[in-house]
Amino acid sequence: MQNAPNNNTPHEDLLQAAQAVRENAYAPYSNFQVGAAILAADGQIYVGCNVENAAYPAGQCAESSAISAMVAGGSLEIRQICIVKKGGGRVAPCGGCRQKLNEFAAADVPIFVQGEDGDLQSYTLGELLPVAFGKENLETDK
Ligand code: THU
Numbered sequence: 001m002q003n004a005p006n007n008n009t010p011h012e013d014l015l016q017a018a019q020a021v022r023e024n025a026y027a028p029y030s031n032f033q034v035g036a037a038i039l040a041a042d043g044q045i046y047v048g049c050n051v052e053n054a055a056y057p058a059g060q061c062a063e064s065s066a067i068s069a070m071v072a073g074g075s076l077e078i079r080q081i082c083i084v085k086k087g088g089g090r091v092a093p094c095g096g097c098r099q100k101l102n103e104f105a106a107a108d109v110p111i112f113v114q115g116e117d118g119d120l121q122s123y124t125l126g127e128l129l130p131v132a133f134g135k136e137n138l139e140t141d142k
Contacts, residue, residue: 008122010082010112011039015088016048024061025049025086032064033086037072040079046070063097067104078105079103082112090115098129107132 014037019065028051034050048065063083069076078101084093090113093101101111107126114120126132 008110010110010120011045011080013045013110014039014080014082015084015090015114015120017045018084021047021049022084022086023061026051028052029054029059030057032091034064034083034091036062036081036083038066039080040070040073040075041079042073042075042076042137044070044073044075045074046075053080061091061094061097064100067100070104078109079112079113080110081105084112084114085116087116090119090121092128098125099132101125102132102134 018035019052021037023032023050023067025033025035025068027033029052036048039045040046046069048062048069050060050062051065053141063081083091083093083103092113093111102125105125107124111123111125112120
């Protein structure tokens with residue numbers, strides 16, 4: 001890996017992977033196209049886009065799709081994630097996706113969000129989901 005993961009710099013291929021998969025977003029109802037790319041502990045990049053449905057609540061977020069791809073690829077540990085949307089502004093993960101990310105990411109994992117204007121913002125999962133409920137709670141609170 002040429003570009004070691006840290007809190008400030010996304011892996012060099014991550015943004016591009018998120019931007020590329022964003023083009024495949026199926027969002028005919030919201031017209032809000034999102035792409036997500038995860039750098040996993042195995043060094044692989046897993047991508048996903050939002051997939052909407054005529055039955056609106058059955059739609060899936062880009063982050064959730066990328067997590068599914070990661071798990072299907074045999075990896076369970078997120079090191080970085082980048083989320084990009086089409087058009088102006090940036091998108092931060094929804095509440096449900098923050099919880100899904102928490103299953104596979106430590107609190108210090110960086111979440112990069114970028115709009116089409118190129119403006120990049122970085123958060124940690126702990127900032128976006130403080131006092132999280134996770135698998136440790138199930139282990140210790142029995
Ligand atoms: N969406 C995502 O894919 N990721 C987010 O972080 C926020 C929202 C999708 C869900 C839906 O398809 C569309 O964006 C509008 O909410």
